[in-house]
Amino acid sequence: MKNPVMTASGTFGSGREYADFINLDRLGAIVVKGVTREPRAGNPTPRICETPSGMLNAIGLQNPGVERFIAEDLKWLAPLGVPVIVNIAGGTVTEYSDVARTLSRAGGVAGLEVNISCPNVKRGGISFGCDPEMTVKVVAAVRKAAPGLPLIVKLTPAAGDVVGVAEAAAAAGADALSLINTFPGMSIDTETFEPRLGSTTGGLSGPAIRPIAVKMVFDVSRAVRVPIIGMGGISTAQDAIEFMLAGASAVAVGTANFVDPKATIDIIEGLERFVRVRCIDSITSIIGAVKVR
Amino acid sequence: MGAPNGPCQTRVQVLSVQNLGTDVFVMRCFCPEIAKRARPGQFVHVKCGDDRAYILRRPFSIHRVTSDNAFELLIRKVGKGTKYLSTVTPQSQLDMIGPLGTGFDIPEPTKKAVVVAGGLCVAPMMFLAEELIARHIRLYTVIGAQSRDELYYYMDFKRMGRDVYVATDDSSQGHGGFASDLVPRAIEDGAPDVIYACGPHEMLAAVAGCAREYRIPCQVSLEASMACGVGACLSCACETTEGPQRVCVEGPVFDADRIEW
Ligand SMILES: Cc1cc2nc3c(=O)[nH]c(=O)nc-3n(C[C@H](O)[C@H](O)[C@H](O)COP(=O)(O)OP(=O)(O)OC[C@H]3O[C@@H](n4cnc5c(N)ncnc54)[C@H](O)[C@@H]3O)c2cc1C
Ligand SMILES: Cc1cc2nc3c(=O)[nH]c(=O)nc-3n(C[C@H](O)[C@H](O)[C@H](O)COP(=O)(O)O)c2cc1C
Ligand code: FES
Numbered sequence: 001m002k003n004p005v006m007t008a009s010g011t012f013g014s015g016r017e018y019a020d021f022i023n024l025d026r027l028g029a030i031v032v033k034g035v036t037r038e039p040r041a042g043n044p045t046p047r048i049c050e051t052p053s054g055m056l057n058a059i060g061l062q063n064p065g066v067e068r069f070i071a072e073d074l075k076w077l078a079p080l081g082v083p084v085i086v087n088i089a090g091g092t093v094t095e096y097s098d099v100a101r102t103l104s105r106a107g108g109v110a111g112l113e114v115n116i117s118c119p120n121v122k123r124g125g126i127s128f129g130c131d132p133e134m135t136v137k138v139v140a141a142v143r144k145a146a147p148g149l150p151l152i153v154k155l156t157p158a159a160g161d162v163v164g165v166a167e168a169a170a171a172a173g174a175d176a177l178s179l180i181n182t183f184p185g186m187s188i189d190t191e192t193f194e195p196r197l198g199s200t201t202g203g204l205s206g207p208a209i210r211p212i213a214v215k216m217v218f219d220v221s222r223a224v225r226v227p228i229i230g231m232g233g234i235s236t237a238q239d240a241i242e243f244m245l246a247g248a249s250a251v252a253v254g255t256a257n258f259v260d261p262k263a264t265i266d267i268i269e270g271l272e273r274f275v276r277v278r279c280i281d282s283i284t285s286i287i288g289a290v291k292v293r
Numbered sequence: 294m295g296a297p298n299g300p301c302q303t304r305v306q307v308l309s310v311q312n313l314g315t316d317v318f319v320m321r322c323f324c325p326e327i328a329k330r331a332r333p334g335q336f337v338h339v340k341c342g343d344d345r346a347y348i349l350r351r352p353f354s355i356h357r358v359t360s361d362n363a364f365e366l367l368i369r370k371v372g373k374g375t376k377y378l379s380t381v382t383p384q385s386q387l388d389m390i391g392p393l394g395t396g397f398d399i400p401e402p403t404k405k406a407v408v409v410a411g412g413l414c415v416a417p418m419m420f421l422a423e424e425l426i427a428r429h430i431r432l433y434t435v436i437g438a439q440s441r442d443e444l445y446y447y448m449d450f451k452r453m454g455r456d457v458y459v460a461t462d463d464s465s466q467g468h469g470g471f472a473s474d475l476v477p478r479a480i481e482d483g484a485p486d487v488i489y490a491c492g493p494h495e496m497l498a499a500v501a502g503c504a505r506e507y508r509i510p511c512q513v514s515l516e517a518s519m520a521c522g523v524g525a526c527l528s529c530a531c532e533t534t535e536g537p538q539r540v541c542v543e544g545p546v547f548d549a550d551r552i553e554w
Contacts, residue, residue, distance in 0.1 A: 013525035017542075020299040020523075021390070033527070041537055046518045048528040052346045055520060062527045062537060206348065258521040259340070259348045261302055261390065 001028040001083060001250065004283060005240065005268045008231050008254030009034055009087035009113060009154070010059065011205075014073035015080070021261035026268060029083040031252060032073065034115050035103075036088070037095045039065035043120060044198030049187050054206025054233070055255060056185050058120045058199040061089055066099045070106045078108030085152065088142070089115040089125060096138050097145035104146035112149050114142050114174075117156030117181035119203040126184070129156040132168035139172035152229065155179040155220070157212055166220040177220060178229035178252065180213045206255040207233040214246045221247025221288055235263060237270020247288040300393050300523070301326050304386045305337075308363060310379065313445050316370040317413065318379055325362040327391050331355045333421035334396030334514055334546040337366070338522035340388040341374035351375065352519050352541070354417035354491075355392060367416040367445075393522055394545050397421050397489055397512055399428065407485040407509075409435040409500050411472045411492025415446050417514055418491055426453050433483035434458065437472025437492065441465040456482060473499035480507050487512065490549075501549035511549035515540050 006029040015030045042062025049056050077084050086103050090096040103109050118125035128134040153169040157180040166177055182203025187196040213232025221228050230248030234240050235256040243251050256263040271283050305324040312318045338350040351374040356367040370379050406425055410418040432454035438444045440463045450457045458475040459467030473496045490500040491514040504511030517529035517540040524542035531540050532553035
């Protein structure tokens with residue numbers, strides 16, 4: 001990776017959607033939207049609503065299925081030369097390993113991000129990521145199905161024992177951990193008495209969750225040895241630095257892309273400026289450098 | 294980066310904000326990049342101030358484009374973002390992305406068109422009507438509003454074609470009821486080649502029903518709650534015969550018979 005800034009899954013489409021606004025090849029990596037074995041139609045609308053300093057979403061993993069993803073999106077992305085990380089999801093362990101196997105044979109994939117943290121699907125997703133035993137099963141199966149690919153396991157802040165899940169994922173073969181996915185949430189229209197999301201509840205993202213995310217990165221980085229990709233409300237270079245100080249080796253930008261399509265580029269440039277102004281060798285030197293009193 | 298006709302992110306200069314009535318205003322903006330590329334039915338995604346508590350952009354249809362590289366938005370104040378926009382002073386700048394989405398298609402040869410606009414959804418229809426007139430297409434316009442004070446563009450449409458059908462919810466002018474009630478009459482008077490409609494979902498469904506009955510192609514402009522506006526987040530999905538489609542990219546304008554009403 002030429003820099004530690006990547007996109008957060010589900011907020012950057014397959015990259016192509018932002019090609020009109022930024023130079024994609026400046027990104028450290030592109031993490032594409034969640035892909036499942038079969039196509040998924042997603043949840044009823046409205047699928048998003050705005051909340052203080054953030055938003056709730058309940059997209060429900062709408063995607064064309066892994067075969068069409070490879071034939072269309074990956075085909076477009078692979079020649080760009082930016083590392084492409086594919087976010088994978090499923091309702092059963094077998095679905096995860098099937099997607100992983102198909103992608104490992106596709107070529108042009110730099111790594112897999114195993115989404116065991118989606119709050120918006122009935123089966124799999126978050127229910128796997130809250131349970132260390134299930135985490136081990138999914139991660140071990142994916143590891144076996146795609147032996148050649150770096151594996152990132154994406155954790156949910158809803159797990160009671162995030163550190164326990166993180167340790168389980170690392171023990172089962174994760175090469176890196178990414179955290180956090182959205183936090184389960186709900187909003188109700190006080191005029192109509194109806195939930196503001198079509199599927200009643202959703203996942204909270206944006207600056208509202210940043211302090212929760214920073215703490216989880218901090219806690220997990222002290223417990224496991226694998227590198228951490230930090231995310232949750234990162235909108236500026238300063239936010240990215242905060243995550244790196246807490247222990248993240250890289251960061252991902254999600255909701256901020258909606259607010260400003262140039263967010264990733266501004267953050268990359270801000271980190272470069274930070275390195276110059278602080279006269280440090282590399283941004284990597286601040287990883288975990290928080291001075292705890 | 295940046296296809297010549299694709300959307301761009303740019304700082305747009307506000308030229309004026311003019312109140313049309315309580316809560317409704319027209320914002321005139323200078324921006325060659327957007328004005329030159331815009332097609333009727335497309336929209337801009339606008340950052341409404343720097344309030345850290347409400348960060349998402351707001352989508353607004355392009356209401357009109359003028360030859361001086363300017364364009365207009367017609368906006369109703371409903372909440373925080375639109376309230377902010379109503380207070381913007383001339384010469385200030387707004388961060389916008391646009392033009393976005395797929396606009397109306399004017400098939401060749403079109404000689405006559407019915408244009409249906411319900412409420413403030415008249416916004417994109419003014420741009421469309423001006424384009425139709427420029428192509429010498431005869432207009433039959435159906436406009437609906439809550440009451441006569443809200444028929445902002447009656448005179449403009451009247452100038453563009455004498456066949457203007459009016460419906461108001463409170464019967465203060467024209468037909469008392471929905472704009473869609475008047476669509477059969479407009480179709481029978483005009484024998485149009487195409488029908489264009491923008492308005493509340495129920496109204497669009499009714500217009501689509503009429504169009505199907507009379508076997509006339511119909512294009513509708515939909516709304517949806519949007520986060521990114523550029524096709525990345527899939528928040529704006531609508532059900533179509535070809536599966537879920539994005540209102541912000543494949544739409545907001547769709548062929549009515551592709552929508553699962
Ligand atoms: C493609 C597209 C084109 C649009 N064109 C126009 C236009 O030309 N002129 C215009 O005035 N508006 C238009 N809208 C609607 C406009 O985007 C919303 O009114 C705006 O986002 C509200 O922002 P706010 O911050 O003022 O309201 P918020 O504070 O976000 O919400 C306040 C209230 O408004 C309601 N509201 C929010 N969004 C909408 C919506 N999309 N439709 C109806 N009610 C809503 C909310 O439910 C809430 O009750 C368009 C929407 C779309 C998707
Ligand atoms: C609209 C939307 C869709 C998302 N889709 C996915 C997804 O498919 N897979 C996944 O692992 N995370 C998904 N996420 C979670 C983000 O990748 C990220 O973890 C989370 O939003 C926190 O980062 P942020 O605050 O910067 O957005 C989604 C988030 C949003 C807002
Ligand atoms: S608003 Fe994000 S895909 Fe349409």
